Amino acid sequence: MHSLLLCVAVVLTSVAASQVEFPYNLPPTAACSILKAIYPNNKLLPVDAGYVNETQLSWDTSACLDPACVFAPSTSAQMSVAISTLATLRTKFAMRGGGHMPISTAANINSSGVLLSSTNLIQLRLLADRQTVSPGPGNTWGKVYEYLDGTGLSVLGGRLGPIGVPGLLLGGGISFYGNEYGFASSNGYIRAYECVLANGRVVTTTERNRYSGLYWALRGDENSFCIVTRFDLKPIDAPNTMLTDATYGNGTMVKKQWIDSIYNFVMQVHKDTKAAIIPVARFGSGYCTSRPKEALNIVHDTLFAGVEAQLANGIGYPQRPVEIPTFWTEQSISWSRAEDDAILEHFKSSVNAEINAKLEVIKATSAYLYLSDASENQAVFQSYPPENLARLKAIRSKYDPTMVFTKLMPGGFKVANA
Ligand SMILES: Cc1cc2nc3c(=O)[nH]c(=O)nc-3n(C[C@H](O)[C@H](O)[C@H](O)COP(=O)(O)OP(=O)(O)OC[C@H]3O[C@@H](n4cnc5c(N)ncnc54)[C@H](O)[C@@H]3O)c2cc1C
Known part of the structure; x- marks a missing residue:
């Protein structure tokens, strides 16, 4: 049986390279068996130790699902075999980096598919000329910063250690250095992506090589195009950093001072482009006595009336946020009981509809x-300039004509569905 499966796998990978579909509708366990036959030590079935660690590590507990199996390749060649096998069998799958995207199916899948884990793609290298740092997608930003500690260099990455390298960079990437350098994926701070295409080919994309269109698309469009197996990042000089985590209590006066301070910071921000803040207003018992809906509106209205930031950096990437003074808000709402999902969903949509209307x-x-x-x-994607969305769709069709990363890997935001 073992050799038969191996034989099937070899045939499958060559079939995948030629984009021919397997004529049978097999359950995901078939792909699991094939991958297990090829890599007996590298695949985790639900009964295996380690399966739970792989499937339950997401930041959002609703993303802790039970895939048919987990495959954790340690090289791009192994990832290529996995993609070829899954594409040929038309088996659904998900790809997980650091597991921090707070959407349940973005980077995990239930028993209908296979979870590809980046756990073993943990290469991390600073090249001798100190011009390139190359993390694999299994790294978290904490690991990257620890690795660079003492070198006087840093990279544009996450503001919390546990966030994964791949998801953040593939979404754009807001770092503590954004004020000075823009998105982590903009202005050449990603030199190259090594990735596995839908047909199993491993390619390296740069701004100027024959895959430059793909390079452009990867700077803000997540997972519709390929699976990234290495990022080549341009480091920045960071001889010293200072971090503080200040808390100011609550009450009307504190709120006024807090908003004034943010306003002043933004007005003066061009004077110190190395500075960054994450103003956080917490609503909940012990944090704030006012009602959340009112407070959100106050924050929005007050800041929108006053903020005049310097222009955003760079326009040569797909998102191209509008270059006028703007502030973004992120609402992070946590709850523990699944029974409350509907209440919270209603809260989110109704409050935001009201905010947008105002x-x-x-x-x-x-x-x-x-x-x-x-x-x-x-x-x-509908919030991107229409011409960029059209270009993204064309690039997606070119590199993944059979929609492997859209239909077989349904999790996450998909260019084709926009
Ligand atoms: C507590 C917290 C703090 C945050 N702070 C910041 C911040 O400071 N700056 C910021 O910009 N964002 C921040 N975010 C948002 C965060 O960047 C995104 O959620 C990001 O997607 C997380 O990356 P990940 O690798 O951990 O995600 P995952 O959940 O593992 O993956 C996210 C998406 O990327 C895809 N993906 C993962 N690996 C690959 C790969 N190798 N190839 C192709 N696709 C892949 C997945 O399929 C999934 O759709 C924060 C989120 C949280 C929860």
């Missing part, structure tokens, strides 16, 4: 939605 009255809405922080039902 902002529209004063013509203060901004179309752009940041993919990495967007909610599942937000139309992220």
Whole structure:
């Protein structure tokens, strides 16, 4: 049986390279068996130790699902075999990096498919000329920063250690250095992506090589195009950093001072482009006595009336957020009981509809939605310039004509569905 499966797998990978579909509708366990036959030590069935760690590590507990099996390749060649096998068998799958996208099916899948894990893609290298840092997608930003500690260099990455490298970079990437350098994926701070295409080929994309269209698309469009197996990042000089986490209590006076401080910071931000803040207003017992809906409106209205930031950096990437003074808000709402989902969903949609309606009255809405922080039902790609969305769709069709990364890997925001 073992050798038969191996034989089937070899045939499958060559069939996949020629984009021919397997004529049978097999359950995902068939792909699991084939991958197990080829890589007996590298695949985790539900009964195996380690399966739970792989499937339950998401930041959002609703993303802890039970895939038919987990495959954790350690090289791009192994990833290529996995993609070829899954594409040929038409088996559904999901791809997980650091598991921090707070959407249940973005980076995991239930028993209808296979979870590809980046756990073993943990290569991390600073090249001798100190011009390139190359993390595999299994790294978290904490690992990357630890690795660079003492070198005087850093990279544009996440503001919390546990966030995964791939999801953040594929969404754009807001770092502590965004004020000075823009998105982590913009302005050449990603030199190259190594990735596995839908037909199993491993390619390296750069701004100037024959895959430059794919390079452009990967700077803000997540997972519709390929699976990235290595990022080549351009480091920045960061000899010293200072971080503080200040808390100011609550009450009307604190709120006023807090908003004034943010306003002043933004007004002066061009004077110190190395500075960054994450203003957080927490609503909940012990944090705030006012009602959340009112407070959100106050924050929006007050800031929108006053913020005049410097222009956003760079326009040569798919998202192209509008280059006028703008502020983005992210609402992070946590709850513990699944029974409350409907209440919270209603809260989110009704409050945001009200906020948007009020902002529209004063013509203060901004179309752009940041993919990495967007909610599942937000139309992220429709917020991009239409010509960029059209270009993204064309690039997607070119590199994945059989829609492997759209139909077989349904999780996440999909260019083709926009
Ligand atoms: C607590 C918290 C703090 C955050 N802070 C920041 C911040 O400071 N700056 C910021 O910009 N964002 C931030 N985010 C948002 C975060 O960047 C996104 O959620 C991002 O997707 C997380 O990356 P990940 O690898 O952990 O995600 P995952 O959930 O593993 O993956 C996200 C998406 O990327 C796809 N993907 C993963 N790996 C690959 C790959 N190798 N190839 C192709 N597709 C892949 C997945 O299929 C999935 O659709 C934060 C989120 C949380 C929960």
